[in-house]
Amino acid sequence: xxxxxxxxxxxxxxxxxxxVAAATFAARSAPATDAEVDIDQFTFTPQRITVKPGTxxxxxxxxxxxxxxxxxxxxxxxxxxxxxxxxxxxFTTPGTYxxxxxxxxxxxxxxxxxxASGSNAAQ
Amino acid sequence: xxxxxxxxxxxxxxxxxxxxxxxxxxxxxxxAGGVPRSxxxxxxxxxxxxxxxxxxxxSDSHVGFDKPANPNALGTLEEALNKISTLPxxxxxxxxxxxxxxxxxxxxFDDADRIISQAxxxxxxxxxxxxxxxxxxxxxxxxxxxxxxxxxxxSFDANGVHFIGLVNVVDxxxxxxxxxxxxxxxxxEDDLKGRTPSTPIVVFAHIPLWSVxxxxxxxxxxxxxxxxxxxxxxxxxxxxxxxxxxxxxxxxNITFHTAMSTAFPQPAPGAAPSPGPMKVADDKLRxxxxxxxxxxxxxxxxxxxxxxxxxx
Numbered sequence: 001x002x003x004x005x006x007x008x009x010x011x012x013x014x015x016x017x018x019x020v021a022a023a024t025f026a027a028r029s030a031p032a033t034d035a036e037v038d039i040d041q042f043t044f045t046p047q048r049i050t051v052k053p054g055t056x057x058x059x060x061x062x063x064x065x066x067x068x069x070x071x072x073x074x075x076x077x078x079x080x081x082x083x084x085x086x087x088x089x090x091f092t093t094p095g096t097y098x099x100x101x102x103x104x105x106x107x108x109x110x111x112x113x114x115x116a117s118g119s120n121a122a123q
Numbered sequence: 124x125x126x127x128x129x130x131x132x133x134x135x136x137x138x139x140x141x142x143x144x145x146x147x148x149x150x151x152x153x154x155a156g157g158v159p160r161s162x163x164x165x166x167x168x169x170x171x172x173x174x175x176x177x178x179x180x181x182s183d184s185h186v187g188f189d190k191p192a193n194p195n196a197l198g199t200l201e202e203a204l205n206k207i208s209t210l211p212x213x214x215x216x217x218x219x220x221x222x223x224x225x226x227x228x229x230x231x232f233d234d235a236d237r238i239i240s241q242a243x244x245x246x247x248x249x250x251x252x253x254x255x256x257x258x259x260x261x262x263x264x265x266x267x268x269x270x271x272x273x274x275x276x277x278s279f280d281a282n283g284v285h286f287i288g289l290v291n292v293v294d295x296x297x298x299x300x301x302x303x304x305x306x307x308x309x310x311x312e313d314d315l316k317g318r319t320p321s322t323p324i325v326v327f328a329h330i331p332l333w334s335v336x337x338x339x340x341x342x343x344x345x346x347x348x349x350x351x352x353x354x355x356x357x358x359x360x361x362x363x364x365x366x367x368x369x370x371x372x373x374x375x376n377i378t379f380h381t382a383m384s385t386a387f388p389q390p391a392p393g394a395a396p397s398p399g400p401m402k403v404a405d406d407k408l409r410x411x412x413x414x415x416x417x418x419x420x421x422x423x424x425x426x427x428x429x430x431x432x433x434x435x
């Protein structure tokens with residue numbers, strides 16, 4: 001939780017589109033692939049996901065209750081997702097994107113879009 | 124209802140059984156001396172005299188919900204409304220403490236209206252977080268927001284009791300609890316100004332105003348400020364929903380009470396991995412859904428709060 005909270009604070013302070021400057025740079029750059037986040041038992045899994053720019057992240061609600069996926073910086077917000085509903089957003093700009101379920105705001109998550117040059121330093 | 128105390132031991136088995144036949148079943152709660160206690164079956168409610176103010180609380184009807192925990196939430200809402208005709212005293216009005224709908228869809232609001240209006244009683248609403256899911260947060264306000272302030276808060280008076288409906292389900296913060304916000308708190312302070320400490324106060328809001336279980340968001344971040352404004356009053360009753368189960372707490376002159384849902388139960392705090400809808404055996408469902416009947420009698424500090432399951 002501390003890292004998520006820190007991420008939210010930082011994202012809020014910079015309007016959400018903060019660049020997480022990688023301290024180290026890898027020489028390679030892999031193409032973006034799509035990523036999935038599962039919503040189950042009132043938890044985003046994985047809670048923090050690291051992707052490359054251009055990745056489309058898809059959330060799927062597997063709970064019997066409804067949830068939303070709402071960016072803390074208001075960059076994206078899903079409609080209320082009923083059981084089985086999905087929401088997708090494509091991340092183009094490197095940064096850390098904190099989000100919550102606006103129905104149950106103690107459910108938090110983050111998408112980390114790493115710099116195009118490729119680095120895992122944001123982890 | 125405290126007048127029932129002295130008679131409690133004198134209630135014969137025969138009278139108890141007699142009462143059960145006409146009143147259905149339910150549990151009467153009375154709070155005296157700071158300790159909530161069950162007075163047993165609903166038959167005791169017969170003592171509620173028509174001279175007092177009686178109103179009904181319903182909560183968390185989640186119209187539109189159709190999952191295994193209750194495939195027919197609209198049907199159980201209708202059953203809850205039908206309970207009104209079995210009450211010993213017809214309530215003066217109804218308070219709905221939010222989550223009228225499950226997904227804030229127009230059709231869900233329509234269905235809820237169609238059923239609730241059958242009661243032919245005034246209904247005072249506050250929204251739950253499930254009622255403000257539409258993009259512009261318009262649907263709830265368009266239907267129920269007339270004459271309200273901000274996101275839908277307001278107050279009114281009935282039989283000398285001051286009622287305050289608060290909204291703690293908008294602008295929720297990450298990792299956080301329910302939230303009243305500065306504008307609403309300032310309004311509350313102003314609304315209470317000039318009222319005598321002897322005025323009985325009933326506050327109703329969706330998310331509990333006391334910290335039930337913060338790990339599941341069951342509490343309100345800035346409730347302490349609201350309670351601070353209320354503490355000078357001799358009788359304050361706080362009615363909430365959201366947690367789909369009965370809980371009660373007394374703090375000084377303030378009695379907190381949460382109601383059952385009319386749709387589906389939720390687990391006790393920490394008793395499950397998440398607070399999601401709890402599936403119980405089909406023949407048990409109606410014992411964990413229900414309504415709350417509240418009676419105020421002048422001269423008594425505490426309001427009598429009676430929770431009635433749809434079925435024992």
